[in-house]
Amino acid sequence: MAARTFTIDGKLVTAEENATVLDAATEAGIDIPTLCHLEGVYDVGACRLCLVEVTGIGKLLPACTTRVAEGMEIKTDSERLRKYRRMTIELLFAERNHVCAVCVANSHCELQALACRLGMDHVRYDYTFPRWSVDNTHTLFGMDHNRCILCTRCVRVCWHIEGAGTKNVSGRGSHSHIISDLNQSWGSSETCTRCGKCVMGCPTGALFAKGVTVSEMERDRTKLEFIVTAREKKQWIA
Amino acid sequence: MAQRIIIDPVTRIEGHAKISIHLDDAGNVSDAEFHVVEFRGFEKFCEGRPYSEMPGITPRICGICPVSHLLASAKAGDAIMAVNIPPAADKLRRLMNLGQFIQSHALSFFHLSAPDFLLGWDTPPAQRNVFGLIAANKELARAGIRLRQFGQEVIQILGGQKVHPAWAVPGGVRSALSEAGRAKIRAWLPEAHATTRVAFDLFKHTMETHKREVQFFGNFPSLFMGLVEPDGTWEHHGGKLRFTDSSGCIIADQLEPSKYADYIAEAAHPGSYLKSPYYSPLGCPDGMYRVGPLARLNVAERMGTPLADAELKLFKGLGRGAVTSSFLYHYARLIEILTCIERVEQLMDDPELGSDYLRADAGINSLRGVGVSEAPRGTLFHDYTVDRDGLLRKVNLIVATGQNNLAMNQTVAQIARHYVRGTDIPEAMLNRVEHGIRCYDPCLSCSTHAVGQMPLEVRLLGPDGALLNRVTRG
Numbered sequence: 001m002a003a004r005t006f007t008i009d010g011k012l013v014t015a016e017e018n019a020t021v022l023d024a025a026t027e028a029g030i031d032i033p034t035l036c037h038l039e040g041v042y043d044v045g046a047c048r049l050c051l052v053e054v055t056g057i058g059k060l061l062p063a064c065t066t067r068v069a070e071g072m073e074i075k076t077d078s079e080r081l082r083k084y085r086r087m088t089i090e091l092l093f094a095e096r097n098h099v100c101a102v103c104v105a106n107s108h109c110e111l112q113a114l115a116c117r118l119g120m121d122h123v124r125y126d127y128t129f130p131r132w133s134v135d136n137t138h139t140l141f142g143m144d145h146n147r148c149i150l151c152t153r154c155v156r157v158c159w160h161i162e163g164a165g166t167k168n169v170s171g172r173g174s175h176s177h178i179i180s181d182l183n184q185s186w187g188s189s190e191t192c193t194r195c196g197k198c199v200m201g202c203p204t205g206a207l208f209a210k211g212v213t214v215s216e217m218e219r220d221r222t223k224l225e226f227i228v229t230a231r232e233k234k235q236w237i238a
Numbered sequence: 239m240a241q242r243i244i245i246d247p248v249t250r251i252e253g254h255a256k257i258s259i260h261l262d263d264a265g266n267v268s269d270a271e272f273h274v275v276e277f278r279g280f281e282k283f284c285e286g287r288p289y290s291e292m293p294g295i296t297p298r299i300c301g302i303c304p305v306s307h308l309l310a311s312a313k314a315g316d317a318i319m320a321v322n323i324p325p326a327a328d329k330l331r332r333l334m335n336l337g338q339f340i341q342s343h344a345l346s347f348f349h350l351s352a353p354d355f356l357l358g359w360d361t362p363p364a365q366r367n368v369f370g371l372i373a374a375n376k377e378l379a380r381a382g383i384r385l386r387q388f389g390q391e392v393i394q395i396l397g398g399q400k401v402h403p404a405w406a407v408p409g410g411v412r413s414a415l416s417e418a419g420r421a422k423i424r425a426w427l428p429e430a431h432a433t434t435r436v437a438f439d440l441f442k443h444t445m446e447t448h449k450r451e452v453q454f455f456g457n458f459p460s461l462f463m464g465l466v467e468p469d470g471t472w473e474h475h476g477g478k479l480r481f482t483d484s485s486g487c488i489i490a491d492q493l494e495p496s497k498y499a500d501y502i503a504e505a506a507h508p509g510s511y512l513k514s515p516y517y518s519p520l521g522c523p524d525g526m527y528r529v530g531p532l533a534r535l536n537v538a539e540r541m542g543t544p545l546a547d548a549e550l551k552l553f554k555g556l557g558r559g560a561v562t563s564s565f566l567y568h569y570a571r572l573i574e575i576l577t578c579i580e581r582v583e584q585l586m587d588d589p590e591l592g593s594d595y596l597r598a599d600a601g602i603n604s605l606r607g608v609g610v611s612e613a614p615r616g617t618l619f620h621d622y623t624v625d626r627d628g629l630l631r632k633v634n635l636i637v638a639t640g641q642n643n644l645a646m647n648q649t650v651a652q653i654a655r656h657y658v659r660g661t662d663i664p665e666a667m668l669n670r671v672e673h674g675i676r677c678y679d680p681c682l683s684c685s686t687h688a689v690g691q692m693p694l695e696v697r698l699l700g701p702d703g704a705l706l707n708r709v710t711r712g
């Protein structure tokens with residue numbers, strides 16, 4: 001495979017030709033904020049937090065879905081990027097109802113952690129206070145739409161790691177939401193294998209193990225990575 | 239549908255305790271109302287949430303007694319799961335509740351009330367506070383602060399450093415008592431005992447110098463309610479409810495706390511959100527009851543620990559039947575601090591507190607769960623109705639200050655009667671009414687103004703409801 005040479009934040013970096021900017025940056029030890037990216041499943045560029053500047057291109061590009069190219073000059077940190085990231089994260093908070101203090105994911109939440117990292121001390125937009133419900137019909141897991149950021153990690157995990165295809169996105173714009181099967185209660189889903197991989201993949205308190213209380217939802221994502229690695233490296237085939 | 243919602247900006251922003259005093263045709267005080275601004279909205283916005291989140295949500299109702307809400311909420315959760323929690327979890331929850339009693343009572347006694355009776359009612363409010371106490375008696379003030387810290391330390395050792403620990407959960411608790419924590423608590427016990435002894439001496443002297451206050455600071459017949467063990471021993475996180483009357487007779491015993499609706503009714507007040515609970519078989523106002531330290535000591539036959547039992551004997555000697563003066567809430571509080579310290583001491587020798595079997599697991603086995611626990615200020619009820627998936631349909635909370643509201647009204651009226659002549663609202667009365675309210679240690683932000691005076695608004699109303707005079711301060 002051919003290699004590409006380019007710069008990230010002035011640093012000379014080499015990566016394989018089909019690598020993404022995010023892969024290359026991670027490899028080079030440069031940390032780009034991400035939210036919808038999840039190790040082990042393909043990227044969709046949904047959250048726009050990984051935006052970077054590329055010299056010669058006017059618009060900002062998501063690092064997770066942009067391939068590297070020879071001679072590219074990439075900037076992962078600038079006044080402009082910080083401004084957009086900050087705006088994006090504030091909009092995520094304004095879009096649904098995030099009450100961290102009483103959330104099951106409090107202090108183990110990627111959205112919250114990112115908000116801290118990006119220096120969000122308040123939200124400048126009006127909260128929309130939508131009326132979303134909690135689906136607690138499943139025997140093992142619950143989903144609180146109030147805390148969903150529509151990153152679709154659960155959907156990708158469900159389709160491409162577990163292969164069950166239970167989770168999906170329905171609706172448009174602010175009506176978009178995660179559904180199970182044909183938009184029915186999760187508990188009545190016939191395809192759900194109750195594997196819990198979506199719960200493991202969720203960055204927020206939207207998906208949780210039933211019965212947990214504040215701050216109890218800690219996730220172990222190494223299990224997901226283990227499965228993916230084992231499959232890719234064919235570790236299960238003797 | 240025509241609906242009018244009026245939000246009174248004065249009460250919301252300034253947090254004044256509002257008091258109305260009514261005069262009869264002869265110009266004498268007929269009754270009084272202490273308006274508790276209760277925020278019922280809390281019950282509403284919990285609807286739709288999973289019941290398992292409640293131990294994390296309800297402690298935020300009140301920053302002064304979060305632990306009480308935490309424990310009652312976890313208990314309601316146990317009832318929805320219909321489980322018996324592991325014995326170690328029950329003991330650990332009890333330990334936390336004891337810590338909560340100690341810290342809350344120490345705050346009430348040393349910080350909020352002692353300045354009044356040590357420095358004198360008519361000392362200017364600017365000095366009649368914990369700083370004035372420090373100036374007058376540094377050792378005592380320091381010891382009081384340390385005693386409160388001891389209680390807080392117990393809570394923190396169990397629940398972690400967080401302000402609102404969701405440590406108790408439906409089915410049990412999240413972590414045991416560490417050996418380091420046990421050692422720390424143990425080492426603190428002698429000091430806690432010593433401070434309590436000083437407080438007893440102090441209050442006994444106060445009773446000598448404050449005979450008038452004992453007589454008319456809320457001294458009237460009423461019922462008393464509290465949890466007791468099957469044999470009538472003082473209880474705080476289990477047992478069943480008992481009512482006694484002012485002659486000390488048990489009028490109802492071993493009532494199932496979860497069936498509170500069978501014997502407690504709530505009287506609605508026109509023009510107010512407040513509902514005043516009363517013992518329904520006797521109707522309102524005869525069914526008026528008091529809760530909290532005074533009530534618990536009146537309903538209990540013994541404290542269950544040696545030192546506190548000796549004090550209980552002296553306490554019981556102060557009444558004919560029951561002890562009816564609300565001024566003696568302070569004394570009752572000290573006896574409770576003492577039994578709590580003794581009980582903590584006993585628990586420190588229990589190896590089970592380090593157990594790792596701490597949490598029972600179950601689904602939704604009951605669509606309703608009631609959790610009842612004694613909070614420092616009185617019996618606390620959390621009543622949850624859920625759907626089959628465990629989402630809350632209805633939440634009803636009955637808190638101590640609401641239950642004591644009728645008694646607080648009477649206390650204010652009784653004090654006012656001694657001071658109101660004509661349409662004057664004398665300063666001397668304000669100071670004493672303020673303390674009359676403090677006897678109950680009501681859980682309102684306004685009652686915890688340790689520094690400076692309680693913000694008060696007193697209105698004097700004629701028989702026709704006309705405003706005769708109005709005083710605000712704070």
Ligand code: SF4
Nearest residue numbers: 098100103109204205
């Ligand atoms: S999901 Fe994360 S950001 Fe949202 S309320 Fe929970 S902890 Fe806060």
Ligand code: SF4
Nearest residue numbers: 148149151152154202
């Ligand atoms: S449920 Fe979680 S993983 Fe799924 S889209 Fe929402 S936030 Fe992402």
Ligand code: FES
Nearest residue numbers: 036045047048064
């Ligand atoms: S991580 Fe790239 S868009 Fe979300």
